Amino acid sequence: SYELTQPPSVSVSPGQAASITCSGNKLGNENVCWYQQRPGQSPVLVIYQNNRRPSGIPERFSGSRSGNTATLTISGTQAMDEADYYCQAWHSSLAVFGGGTTLTVV
Amino acid sequence: EVQLVQSGPEVRRPGESLKISCKGSGYNFDTYWIAWVRQMPGKGLEWMGVIFPGDSDSRYGPSLQGQVTFSADKSISTAYLHWSSLKTSDTAMYYCARRDSQSLTLWGQGTLVTVSS
Numbered sequence: 001s002y003e004l005t006q007p008p009s010v011s012v013s014p015g016q017a018a019s020i021t022c023s024g025n026k027l028g029n030e031n032v033c034w035y036q037q038r039p040g041q042s043p044v045l046v047i048y049q050n051n052r053r054p055s056g057i058p059e060r061f062s063g064s065r066s067g068n069t070a071t072l073t074i075s076g077t078q079a080m081d082e083a084d085y086y087c088q089a090w091h092s093s094l095a096v097f098g099g100g101t102t103l104t105v106v
Numbered sequence: 107e108v109q110l111v112q113s114g115p116e117v118r119r120p121g122e123s124l125k126i127s128c129k130g131s132g133y134n135f136d137t138y139w140i141a142w143v144r145q146m147p148g149k150g151l152e153w154m155g156v157i158f159p160g161d162s163d164s165r166y167g168p169s170l171q172g173q174v175t176f177s178a179d180k181s182i183s184t185a186y187l188h189w190s191s192l193k194t195s196d197t198a199m200y201y202c203a204r205r206d207s208q209s210l211t212l213w214g215q216g217t218l219v220t221v222s223s
Binding site: 037 | 141143150151156165167168207208211213214215216
């Protein structure tokens with residue numbers, strides 16, 4: 001089955017940039033989106049089509065893709081950004097989520 | 107307001123059946139696919155599949171085929187997730203979400219299903 005691999009955890013200091021990667025062996029051919037899930041809440045889309053931000057998502061959230069690796073970058077990370085982040089892509093008409101990355105702001 | 111509102115938490119015993127719901131409002135419900143996503147306790151998001159309320163065309167994730175059934179009633183803008191015989195391993199939070207192109211742009215609040223003897 002197709003898999004997307006994310007690091008389990010990333011730590012960042014407030015005000016610094018945080019990067020979360022997502023890799024998959026066919027990711028270069030697919031569009032990637034990213035979701036933020038704060039504790040006890042439903043997921044929220046923060047990036048779609050690799051690098052597009054939905055309305056209402058702060059500009060500090062950005063996405064990129066190089067080869068088979070997609071990256072979510074949060075510039076000027078704030079305490080409110082502490083959450084789980086999931087990448088998601090489509091493969092053979094089925095959606096796949098990455099395993100998720102817990103972002104800790106310390 | 108554009109939203110998806112899910113039914114409340116459920117507690118069932120193994121072997122029992124269950125149907126949970128997801129009601130859309132504020133948009134044309136039968137023209138967007140609805141996805142179902144499972145999140146087991148302390149775990150990540152897992153794609154279950156999608157249903158198109160306009161004609162109830164359904165696509166199931168490979169691990170869920172035969173374990174659950176999707177349905178929809180477009181007249182009341184509601185999608186359903188049904189189990190005929192629950193297992194303890196079905197204990198999880200279940201989310202519905204609206205699919206826009208290749209993203210899930212609108213999520214319900216989730217329904218917690220607990221299966222315990």
